Amino acid sequence: MLNTKKTMTFTHKSLTRKVISLTLLALTAVMFSLPAMSVESLRGDDAPNGPSVKVGKYRVKSEEGGYERNFKKQPPLIPHKVDKYRITLKNNGCLKCHSEKAYKKEDAPKVGDSHYIARDGKKLEHVSRRRYFCVQCHIPQVDSDPLVENTYENEE
Amino acid sequence: MGLFSKQGTFKILFFGFVLGIIFWGGFNTALEMTNKESFCISCHEMQNNYEEYTSTIHYSNRTGVKATCPDCHVPKEWIHKIIRKIKASNEVYHKLMGTIDTQEKFEAHRLELAKDEWARMLSTDSRECRNCHNFDSMDLDKQEARSANRHEQAIEYGWTCIQCHKGIAHELPGGYDPADDTPSAPEKSDS
Numbered sequence: 001m002l003n004t005k006k007t008m009t010f011t012h013k014s015l016t017r018k019v020i021s022l023t024l025l026a027l028t029a030v031m032f033s034l035p036a037m038s039v040e041s042l043r044g045d046d047a048p049n050g051p052s053v054k055v056g057k058y059r060v061k062s063e064e065g066g067y068e069r070n071f072k073k074q075p076p077l078i079p080h081k082v083d084k085y086r087i088t089l090k091n092n093g094c095l096k097c098h099s100e101k102a103y104k105k106e107d108a109p110k111v112g113d114s115h116y117i118a119r120d121g122k123k124l125e126h127v128s129r130r131r132y133f134c135v136q137c138h139i140p141q142v143d144s145d146p147l148v149e150n151t152y153e154n155e156e
Numbered sequence: 157m158g159l160f161s162k163q164g165t166f167k168i169l170f171f172g173f174v175l176g177i178i179f180w181g182g183f184n185t186a187l188e189m190t191n192k193e194s195f196c197i198s199c200h201e202m203q204n205n206y207e208e209y210t211s212t213i214h215y216s217n218r219t220g221v222k223a224t225c226p227d228c229h230v231p232k233e234w235i236h237k238i239i240r241k242i243k244a245s246n247e248v249y250h251k252l253m254g255t256i257d258t259q260e261k262f263e264a265h266r267l268e269l270a271k272d273e274w275a276r277m278l279s280t281d282s283r284e285c286r287n288c289h290n291f292d293s294m295d296l297d298k299q300e301a302r303s304a305n306r307h308e309q310a311i312e313y314g315w316t317c318i319q320c321h322k323g324i325a326h327e328l329p330g331g332y333d334p335a336d337d338t339p340s341a342p343e344k345s346d347s
Contacts, residue, residue: 064301080300084213090330091323102335107302 058142066109067141071155075137076109082140087133094134095127187241193224201256208326215325221288228284228325229273236283267329274318282317289317309341 063079085093097106115131116124189195197206206225209215214223231237256262256269277284291311296304306320322334 062300084324086211086327088327091328096334099333099335101333102338105335105338105340107305 056144058144060140061143063141068154070152078135078138078140080140082135087135092127092132092134099127187237190241191226191230191237193226196225196229199251201251201262204259204262205326212325223288223325227287231280231283232287236280263330267332270322270326270329270332274322277318278316285317285321313339313341315339 060081060083061079062081066079067077069076082094085096087093095111096102097108098111100110102108103110111127111131115127118124118128119130196202202225209225214228216222231240250256254261256265291307294307296307299307309315310320320334320338322328322337328334
């Protein structure tokens, strides 16, 4: 008795629900029944699945005393980890040690004199803006083998 | 049975004891609640600070040991903790006043706020840092030469962590040069 009453009261609602769920079911059925051939890549079956090259795990090397230059005027390589130092609009983490004020205290090499000259040749008190992004030229090294063998020898 | 009979005294003592446990427990629970990272960053003022900290070594590192906000900013010992918590009422006031409720306002106050915290750490000999980082357990031989040199100097001349390690968990205020404040070893005269 109770059940019938309930269904009587909610007939309208449950009917709407039934219609909606049936429509959804029908739609899903249609979707799944469509064959996979409908989308075909221009590459054919050769499409890449996931990253093509496995990225190796390398550590950034620390080299006491720094790396030798490979050629004159090469921007010196960074002989330590740099992941802690950020270069932002407001701060330059590298200059914490390499600035004119800090290098003596920190026993670090000073930023080269050329970096204090603006493009119009004017000597500046701070590192020139065009030299601000240190890692654009100076880079750390990882403990990997060279990708390509070569016979290059350091320039004297 | 009057209130001042033997049994009455016992009852009062007993209820006092139970109430004492409840109040003290409640107080401590509330205090601990305010000592959680989730509490710190429940104010939107702290979101940016938190964001900056997530890219630093105190949030994510090789061994998975992590320092959360209260580990550095709230003392561990009870009496120092209570003093800090009382002082924090000033922060509640500024929260209500909206002193740093936008990014721009925060940046305008960043140097001042940073200097406050540096002064606090300096005055306690970097007590909160030293809860984890201890010179006695620090193996200088395992450090890079330059770090080891600087730490040797720090031990010799009695420097404290915060004098050199500024802006390690949050960005430095723009225009502030830490080299102005870092200590240096006195020049050795050749004799």
